[in-house]
Amino acid sequence: MHLKTVFGFVGLLSSALARDVVPGAYIAEIKGTTANGFLNKARVSGIKVSHRMTLDQDASIFNGVSFKLEEDTPENRAKISSWREVVKLFPIQIYNSTAPMTEQVVEDVGKIIKRSNWPVDSYPPHVQGGVDKVRAEGLDGQGIKVAIVDTGIDYTHPSLGGGFGPGFKVAVGYDFVGDSYNGRNTPVPDNDPMDCGGHGTHVAGIVAAIDTRFDFTGVAPNVTLGAYKVFGCPSIGTTDDVLISAFTRAVADGADVISASVSSSGGWGEYAWPQAVTRIVEDHGIPCVIGAGNSGSQGLFYASSAADAVGAIGVGYVDPLIVPRIYQTATVFASSGQNALISYYTATLRFPVGQLFELYAPVVDGQISDGCAGLPADSGDISQKIVVMRAGNCPFQDKVDAATEKGALKILLIEDLSSTFSMAIDGFVYVSRAASETNAALLALLSSGGTLSVTFQANPDITLKTSNNLATGGSISTGSSWGPTNRLYQRPHVCAPGGFVLSTSRSALNQGYAILSGSSMATPYISGVVALYLQKARAQNRIVTPAEIRIGLTTTAKALVFNDGTSANFNFLAPVAQQGGGMVDAYKFIYSNTVVDTDFLEFNDTQNFHASISFKITNRGAATANYQLTSIAGATAYTTMENSTIPQTFPPTMVQSYASVSIDPSNLTIKSGQSKRVVVRVVPPIGLDAPRIPVYGGWIKIARDADQDNLKIPYMGIATKIKDATVTNFEQGYPKLTSSLVNNPTDQPVLAWGLVLASGTVRIDVVSVSDPAANDVRIFNADNIIGSVPGYPSYWNPRSPQDQDTQVSWDGTVVKYEGLSPVAVPAGTYKFIYRALKMNGRNETGRDYERWVSPNFVWSLS
Numbered sequence: 008m009h010l011k012t013v014f015g016f017v018g019l020l021s022s023a024l025a026r027d028v029v030p031g032a033y034i035a036e037i038k039g040t041t042a043n044g045f046l047n048k049a050r051v052s053g054i055k056v057s058h059r060m061t062l063d064q065d066a067s068i069f070n071g072v073s074f075k076l077e078e079d080t081p082e083n084r085a086k087i088s089s090w091r092e093v094v095k096l097f098p099i100q101i102y103n104s105t106a107p108m109t110e111q112v113v114e115d116v117g118k119i120i121k122r123s124n125w126p127v128d129s130y131p132p133h134v135q136g137g138v139d140k141v142r143a144e145g146l147d148g149q150g151i152k153v154a155i156v157d158t159g160i161d162y163t164h165p166s167l168g169g170g171f172g173p174g175f176k177v178a179v180g181y182d183f184v185g186d187s188y189n190g191r192n193t194p195v196p197d198n199d200p201m202d203c204g205g206h207g208t209h210v211a212g213i214v215a216a217i218d219t220r221f222d223f224t225g226v227a228p229n230v231t232l233g234a235y236k237v238f239g240c241p242s243i244g245t246t247d248d249v250l251i252s253a254f255t256r257a258v259a260d261g262a263d264v265i266s267a268s269v270s271s272s273g274g275w276g277e278y279a280w281p282q283a284v285t286r287i288v289e290d291h292g293i294p295c296v297i298g299a300g301n302s303g304s305q306g307l308f309y310a311s312s313a314a315d316a317v318g319a320i321g322v323g324y325v326d327p328l329i330v331p332r333i334y335q336t337a338t339v340f341a342s343s344g345q346n347a348l349i350s351y352y353t354a355t356l357r358f359p360v361g362q363l364f365e366l367y368a369p370v371v372d373g374q375i376s377d378g379c380a381g382l383p384a385d386s387g388d389i390s391q392k393i394v395v396m397r398a399g400n401c402p403f404q405d406k407v408d409a410a411t412e413k414g415a416l417k418i419l420l421i422e423d424l425s426s427t428f429s430m431a432i433d434g435f436v437y438v439s440r441a442a443s444e445t446n447a448a449l450l451a452l453l454s455s456g457g458t459l460s461v462t463f464q465a466n467p468d469i470t471l472k473t474s475n476n477l478a479t480g481g482s483i484s485t486g487s488s489w490g491p492t493n494r495l496y497q498r499p500h501v502c503a504p505g506g507f508v509l510s511t512s513r514s515a516l517n518q519g520y521a522i523l524s525g526s527s528m529a530t531p532y533i534s535g536v537v538a539l540y541l542q543k544a545r546a547q548n549r550i551v552t553p554a555e556i557r558i559g560l561t562t563t564a565k566a567l568v569f570n571d572g573t574s575a576n577f578n579f580l581a582p583v584a585q586q587g588g589g590m591v592d593a594y595k596f597i598y599s600n601t602v603v604d605t606d607f608l609e610f611n612d613t614q615n616f617h618a619s620i621s622f623k624i625t626n627r628g629a630a631t632a633n634y635q636l637t638s639i640a641g642a643t644a645y646t647t648m649e650n651s652t653i654p655q656t657f658p659p660t661m662v663q664s665y666a667s668v669s670i671d672p673s674n675l676t677i678k679s680g681q682s683k684r685v686v687v688r689v690v691p692p693i694g695l696d697a698p699r700i701p702v703y704g705g706w707i708k709i710a711r712d713a714d715q716d717n718l719k720i721p722y723m724g725i726a727t728k729i730k731d732a733t734v735t736n737f738e739q740g741y742p743k744l745t746s747s748l749v750n751n752p753t754d755q756p757v758l759a760w761g762l763v764l765a766s767g768t769v770r771i772d773v774v775s776v777s778d779p780a781a782n783d784v785r786i787f788n789a790d791n792i793i794g795s796v797p798g799y800p801s802y803w804n805p806r807s808p809q810d811q812d813t814q815v816s817w818d819g820t821v822v823k824y825e826g827l828s829p830v831a832v833p834a835g836t837y838k839f840i841y842r843a844l845k846m847n848g849r850n851e852t853g854r855d856y857e858r859w860v861s862p863n864f865v866w867s868l869s
């Protein structure tokens with residue numbers, strides 16, 4: 008009686024549920040009863056549930072209970088929803104750590120850090136974000152409590168205090184899930200938040216490491232940490248109920264800031280966890296810093312949860328100016344008898360050790376191929392070989408596609424200094440990167456003829472090398488997710504160093520260190536900066552709101568020029584949709600004498616356009632100040648491809664067509680301690696291709712006293728009526744009945760659908776063609792249907808990732824009205840009617856939905 012989801016793989020195409028949820032599991036938000044009261048009521052009503060978690064630690068954040076329905080029927084769900092004790096029933100969303108795209112874990116790297124000679128205040132990421140200057144003022148986070156919601160923390164690590172409990176750096180914490188948790192099974196909590204994945208220990212070190220051996224410290228090394236472990240081992244997924252529990256406990260433990268490098272595709276802010284985050288921010292006054300995701304490759308409109316929560320601080324990431332890399336060595340043997348030593352590092356999955364692999368290194372024009380034009384047609388069977396290609400000249404994904412097209416899943420990419428450092432890929436591929444000298448070394452071996460092969464050792468020699476990142480240093484990483492949200496609010500707010508970050512890893516790895524990349528690493532950096540801010544405010548007895556922090560971080564950030572990841576910087580500012588305010592400037596954030604009362608000026612689309620938005624400037628300095636306001640334009644980015652509804656992957660097309668902005672007054676004088684209001688009006692850029700959903704933006708620069716100090720408020724808007732934009736992926740043939748049904752109409756019907764933009768509601772209704780009288784339900788005054796496919800309507804659907812669809816296999820039952828049990832239909836001829844609600848559409852009127860009718864098919868009882 009339940010929905011079957013079919014996972015089909017076609018090359019790298021994959022299918023997934025519309026939303027990544029735990030099948031059959033729900034959170035009931037309750038009032039006027041307890042979790043036990045709820046569970047009793049379920050028992051008495053004959054609804055069999057297995058209890059997951061009780062979420063009643065603080066009713067002002069969330070009062071509820073999570074459970075698995077033994078029979079996940081619409082009827083059971085509707086019955087529960089109808090109880091007056093139930094405020095809302097949420098499906099349980101699955102989240103991931105804002106997953107590292109690049110991981111280098113090596114046992115003894117601690118030993119070689121010192122050789123790199125990075126004294127505390129010149130640690131490159133700290134210099135990049137202005138932390139070095141704040142630390143020089145004596146701020147170190149002393150007295151501030153930072154909650155790390157992650158894979159736990161290895162508190163035995165000497166750089167993280169060497170112990171757990173009062174008096175230690177990791178003073179409090181809890182394991183909400185147990186080691187076997189995978190996001191889909193039942194959590195088994197315990198008291199020990201020891202990290203097994205390594206991710207949380209890395210994140211914790213970015214905030215608070217103190218390693219006296221190597222002069223290595225985090226952003227705010229004297230904070231105390233709370234370790235809230237929400238992932239099992241391996242760390243592959245956590246859920247709303249677990250995250251709500253962890254956040255609630257962090258509040259109870261007195262956290263001053265909560266940091267979560269965790270995300271899931273979303274953008275609506277409607278899942279249970281983002282709802283709780285909003286209450287923690289708004290009702291408890293605790294800033295929540297959340298990774299904005301690593302889906303930059305997907306282009307615009309790809310905000311994630313819970314960075315999408317109202318009030319959350321969403322964090323994007325910037326590539327490093329100086330790249331540390333831990334190289335391992337391996338010997339390449341030529342069949343001619345010669346050999347050469349190469350240095351490489353693991354970028355995604357490690358090559359299996361101890362096995363002999365043949366290398367496939369096609370030479371084009373005297374160089375090892377870059378793979379951009381595909382691999383040579385005569386490559387033969389390379390599925391067991393390692394494909395060697397040079398980096399650069401095209402997106403990394405093109406190289407991966409070139410290899411996987413030929414069935415190869417192992418890639419050795421030879422670096423060149425001008426190529427991207429970002430290696431976001433879809434699919435299961437082993438990738439290592441070899442030092443640039445490898446090109447010449449392999450060419451020399453190849454010139455002697457024959458084949459090349461390599462073996463990787465378990466414990467090879469290692470070296471830590473640093474190089475200047477000439478290609479993308481200091482730019483937003485191509486992997487950093489873009490906004491806006493599905494309600495046209497901007498995420499991320501601010502960015503921080505997140506590419507190739509060296510930090511602590513588990514002590515089982517010999518007190519080692521690891522290099523990881525992603526918004527996971529930028530998030531704790533911002534949390535550390537917030538801790539420094541709170542330390543200073545506390546010393547001045549000043550109460551700080553989360554809004555003040557969010558606004559301060561966003562408006563003191565440095566707007567960055569665009570970089571496409573493959574070549575030197577462009578000469579225009581990157582879109583606000585990509586960078587928010589831009590790169591964090593910790594010093595300006597903490598020491599600015601001017602503050603404003605808004606993080607963004609969000610003008611919405613042309614239909615809901617705000618003709619003017621006002622904000623307030625407050626002079627917190629000791630003297631009267633003069634302010635000059637000007638506007639600075641960022642690039643306008645198109646969401647979709649030309650003449651197409653399909654979103655563009657990175658980099659989207661950008662045009663230098665700007666909004667015209669008027670600021671009134673643009674010159675004002677404000678006395679110490681006083682505030683004045685300013686009104687900003689924009690006229691969206693003209694001459695744009697509106698159906699491509701242009702997102703424009705820029706900054707209102709507020710220069711104080713001849714620019715000794717300045718703030719920038721980012722503004723943004725959408726230069727089209729978003730309700731007119733197509734949300735269904737009609738262009739690539741969706742929705743569709745799967746081909747077997749088209750050829751053989753009596754097969755079990757499978758409907759595939761996909762979204763090019765998010766849709767708040769997707770319906771799949773069933774119409775009886777052979778017996779029109781059976782269609783006794785009328786929807787939207789438009790269609791007579793026999794009922795809906797169980798599981799539909801589906802709410803708060805994110806945009807589908809590129810090349811993914813959702814497949815629904817129909818079992819011949821329908822739900823007449825939401826909440827009733829599915830009933831089997833008689834054998835006969837049927838068709839589906841699919842509907843998807845447009846963005847900003849009203850869900851009660853059929854007019855605001857896209858509609859598609861399937862071909863007829865036969866349902867026969869088997």
Ligand SMILES: *[C@@H]1O[C@H](CO)[C@@H](O)[C@H](O)[C@H]1NC(C)=O
Nearest residue numbers: 145147149150217228229230
């Ligand atoms: C910060 O921690 C260091 C190392 O534990 C310690 O020496 C220093 O006194 C601490 N700072 C303050 C203000 O307590």
Ligand SMILES: *[C@@H]1O[C@H](CO)[C@@H](O)[C@H](O)[C@H]1NC(C)=O
Nearest residue numbers: 027101102103106190243244
């Ligand atoms: C989380 O990430 C891991 C590793 O990348 C992956 O195997 C897993 O499928 C992901 N889980 C979800 C829910 O996205």
Ligand SMILES: *[C@@H]1O[C@H](CO)[C@@H](O)[C@H](O)[C@H]1NC(C)=O
Nearest residue numbers: 494495496609611612615847
């Ligand atoms: C844009 O307008 C829609 C429709 O009124 C509203 O739901 C949404 O919150 C608005 N977004 C912003 C950023 O103002």
Ligand SMILES: *[C@@H]1O[C@H](CO)[C@@H](O)[C@H](O)[C@H]1NC(C)=O
Nearest residue numbers: 647648649650651660696699
């Ligand atoms: C888009 O359509 C216009 C008008 O039909 C045409 O001139 C243009 O070449 C098309 N662009 C692309 C990329 O197909």
Ligand SMILES: *[C@@H]1O[C@H](CO)[C@@H](O)[C@H](O)[C@H]1NC(C)=O
Nearest residue numbers: 633634635636673674675676
């Ligand atoms: C701004 O106003 C101040 C004080 O009225 C005046 O001295 C200054 O010349 C003005 N600046 C500009 C650029 O208009």
Ligand SMILES: *[C@@H]1O[C@H](CO)[C@@H](O)[C@H](O)[C@H]1NC(C)=O
Nearest residue numbers: 767768802803844849850851
């Ligand atoms: C449907 O519309 C109502 C009223 O505007 C709104 O409260 C609700 O959140 C909407 N639900 C969806 C799934 O869009």
